[in-house]
Amino acid sequence: MGTFGFKNWIQVALLFVVASSYAQERPNVLFIVVDDLNDMIGSYGDTQVKTPHLDRLAERSLQFDLAMSSSPLCNPSRTAVLTGLPAYVTGIYENNHSFRDIPEFADWVTLPQYFRKHGYRALAGGKVFHKAAGKHSDPQSWDEIYHDKSGTAAPCDEQRWQHGMKGEFALDYYNKAIDWAALDTPKEETIDWQTADKAAKILSEESEQPLFLAVGIFRPHLPWYAPKEFFDMYPLESIQLPKTRAGDLEDVGPIGRKMAGGQAQSVIEKHGKWREAVRAYLANVSYADACVGHLLDALEKSPHADNTIVVLWGDHGFHLGEKEHWEKYTLWERANRTPLYISAPGVTKARSVSPRPVALIDLHSTLIELCGLPARDDIYGKSLVPLLKKPHRKWHPALMTHYPNNHAVRDDRYRYIRYADGFEELYDHRNDPHEFENIAGTPEAKAIIKHLRRELPKENAGWPDYERTLNQH
Ligand SMILES: [Ca+2]
Numbered sequence: 001m002g003t004f005g006f007k008n009w010i011q012v013a014l015l016f017v018v019a020s021s022y023a024q025e026r027p028n029v030l031f032i033v034v035d036d037l038n039d040m041i042g043s044y045g046d047t048q049v050k051t052p053h054l055d056r057l058a059e060r061s062l063q064f065d066l067a068m069s070s071s072p073l074c075n076p077s078r079t080a081v082l083t084g085l086p087a088y089v090t091g092i093y094e095n096n097h098s099f100r101d102i103p104e105f106a107d108w109v110t111l112p113q114y115f116r117k118h119g120y121r122a123l124a125g126g127k128v129f130h131k132a133a134g135k136h137s138d139p140q141s142w143d144e145i146y147h148d149k150s151g152t153a154a155p156c157d158e159q160r161w162q163h164g165m166k167g168e169f170a171l172d173y174y175n176k177a178i179d180w181a182a183l184d185t186p187k188e189e190t191i192d193w194q195t196a197d198k199a200a201k202i203l204s205e206e207s208e209q210p211l212f213l214a215v216g217i218f219r220p221h222l223p224w225y226a227p228k229e230f231f232d233m234y235p236l237e238s239i240q241l242p243k244t245r246a247g248d249l250e251d252v253g254p255i256g257r258k259m260a261g262g263q264a265q266s267v268i269e270k271h272g273k274w275r276e277a278v279r280a281y282l283a284n285v286s287y288a289d290a291c292v293g294h295l296l297d298a299l300e301k302s303p304h305a306d307n308t309i310v311v312l313w314g315d316h317g318f319h320l321g322e323k324e325h326w327e328k329y330t331l332w333e334r335a336n337r338t339p340l341y342i343s344a345p346g347v348t349k350a351r352s353v354s355p356r357p358v359a360l361i362d363l364h365s366t367l368i369e370l371c372g373l374p375a376r377d378d379i380y381g382k383s384l385v386p387l388l389k390k391p392h393r394k395w396h397p398a399l400m401t402h403y404p405n406n407h408a409v410r411d412d413r414y415r416y417i418r419y420a421d422g423f424e425e426l427y428d429h430r431n432d433p434h435e436f437e438n439i440a441g442t443p444e445a446k447a448i449i450k451h452l453r454r455e456l457p458k459e460n461a462g463w464p465d466y467e468r469t470l471n472q473h
């Protein structure tokens with residue numbers, strides 16, 4: 001055989017030039033996830049929240065009006081998006097489980113790993129997987145974790161537990177987590193802001209490789225500690241409470257009631273703290289919004305401004321007393337509907353809206369297609385690129401899963417829920433946007449349920465290693 005001659009070297013050099021220019025042409029991805037961010041956003045029609053920067057992102061993006069979490073809690077939602085595998089396949093139904101502990105998925109290629117395999121540099125800061133640091137940040141997914149902290153620091157003890165409810169909640173997690181305080185700390189010195197700031201610095205620099213830059217903002221996750229300027233945006237007397245109906249859970253089955261069983265609402269009402277709690281959530285939404293604004297400012301000034309896809313999602317929704325419930329962990333609209341914005345240069349139109357229901361797991365194949373990477377045949381979810389191009393085209397319903405064999409299906413009009421014990425709920429959003437009336441038992445529901453039931457998975461993974469009970473955190 002001949003030696004590796006001059007001609008071969010020329011070929012190698014040419015290949016390298018072609019490959020590297022090809023790589024540089026690929027767009028960057030700015031992948032922003034905001035924890036526990038529900039749909040109380042200006043661009044989604046909320047009239048009391050102040051989210052100027054998310055509204056600004058909506059101006060440059062396609063906004064999905066009915067984006068649904070694949071599971072209504074942090075780790076299962078994020079695992080679904082980042083692995084492309086839903087909870088009913090992995091068995092990752094809870095926050096303290098890791099897909100890496102399941103032999104079948106121990107070496108699973110995550111979304112950032114797939115991007116790295118195709119020439120990208122993947123960086124994470126803050127909470128992207130379930131934690132900002134340690135095993136649950138999935139270090140092997142990233143080239144670098146540029147910030148391994150998230151949230152805002154707690155104030156001194158005298159400023160904590162001012163609401164007087166500590167110890168009153170039946171669920172111990174609530175006793176630890178339900179707290180709020182207006183911090184004296186300037187926003188620039190808070191942790192989530194620093195995550196955004198470090199990401200902003202990365203954006204300000206040229207990069208030889210295209211970037212998959214993930215930014216995890218932890219607030220408005222509990223506890224609600226945010227700089228005072230954000231609490232000051234919301235005079236307490238101006239706060240409007242969510243719409244509720246007495247006896248709303250009477251037409252809900254036992255599993256649904258148990259999912260809503262934290263008993264936080266009765267404690268918060270008894271102490272007269274509902275308005276304050278809603279204000280604290282809104283203040284933390286506005287704080288997260290400011291962090292996102294800092295990032296958008298940096299992107300607009302950066303060398304990557306015209307060649308970066310921006311995706312922002314909340315990992316699931318959040319109850320503030322609706323259906324007598326707080327937090328997530330339910331299959332109702334409140335716990336599952338999240339903001340989702342996608343801005344893809346040359347693909348999405350500015351100020352556009354898609355009314356179609358989509359599931360967050362769809363982001364996995366969407367980003368792969370948008371960046372021209374080879375499609376994966378080992379993942380779930382469907383690329384949203386057809387919707388990005390034509391936001392009103394026909395689409396299929398979105399599926400949500402919470403613990404084994406409990407699912408919700410959302411189409412353009414209805415939410416259908418089926419629990420493991422066979423109990424069903426059906427809500428007609430055209431007439432009942434707050435899901436007050438379960439119409440599953442009505443004669444007209446029969447055909448609708450039959451149609452939506454087809455979306456349910458045939459098989460459900462069990463708990464990965466041990467039995468868990470509802471509402472453990
Ligand atoms: Ca979350």
Ligand SMILES: [Ca+2]
Pocket residue numbers: 247248249250251252435436437438
């Ligand atoms: Ca009801």
